[in-house]
Amino acid sequence: LAKTTQPISMDSYEGQEVNITCSHNNIATNDYITWYQQFPSQGPRFIIQGYKTKVTNEVASLFIPADRKSSTLSLPRVSLSDTAVYYCLVGDSAGNMLTFGGGTRLMVKP
Amino acid sequence: NAGVTQTPKFQVLKTGQSMTLQCAQDMNHNSMYWYRQDPGMGLRLIYYSASEGTTDKGEVPNGYNVSRLNKREFSLRLESAAPSQTSVYFCASSEKGFYNSPLHFGNGTRLTVT
Numbered sequence: 001l002a003k004t005t006q007p008i009s010m011d012s013y014e015g016q017e018v019n020i021t022c023s024h025n026n027i028a029t030n031d032y033i034t035w036y037q038q039f040p041s042q043g044p045r046f047i048i049q050g051y052k053t054k055v056t057n058e059v060a061s062l063f064i065p066a067d068r069k070s071s072t073l074s075l076p077r078v079s080l081s082d083t084a085v086y087y088c089l090v091g092d093s094a095g096n097m098l099t100f101g102g103g104t105r106l107m108v109k110p
Numbered sequence: 111n112a113g114v115t116q117t118p119k120f121q122v123l124k125t126g127q128s129m130t131l132q133c134a135q136d137m138n139h140n141s142m143y144w145y146r147q148d149p150g151m152g153l154r155l156i157y158y159s160a161s162e163g164t165t166d167k168g169e170v171p172n173g174y175n176v177s178r179l180n181k182r183e184f185s186l187r188l189e190s191a192a193p194s195q196t197s198v199y200f201c202a203s204s205e206k207g208f209y210n211s212p213l214h215f216g217n218g219t220r221l222t223v224t
Binding site: 034036041042043044045046049087089100101102103 | 214
């Protein structure tokens, strides 16, 4: 199984940029990297997906270095409503299943 | 569109009882998944169905069975519930399967086994 490693928790303040890094040393050639957000009592929600370099959408940016062994989710100017758990996800080397790591619990303070 | 719908939302079982968790998606997705999430933990894959007519074990399949009833529906059955199966169960679907296709999740079934 492809394993991911993320910080357990992070604190930030409203208006700041938050960067959450995920390590995925055994990512396979065909794997994409996907990030999800989860609020209490809800299922995870897709944020952004990328393969290499940089991807940006209306809510976040994803930075992936050339070796693809890590990725960084960037949330610009966070608000209190961004307080959630963030998961990065990659496929395993055989492409058979997707397993979530423990996620990063982001707390945004006023 | 409703997306992924799970029923029931809550359930309490006694040890040894059986039940089936239902999941349906209206996005015409090929692949469906069942995860469990224990308090303060990440999600662990129980079973998945890459396409209609196929099912495969995930990381923690023991004590569970699944049925891919048709393209829309994927059910999870507990034949003899145990307290260790107390958890929140999430169903998800994706268009193309594990590679490069975002997962869409339901809002979960909260199961307590006493």
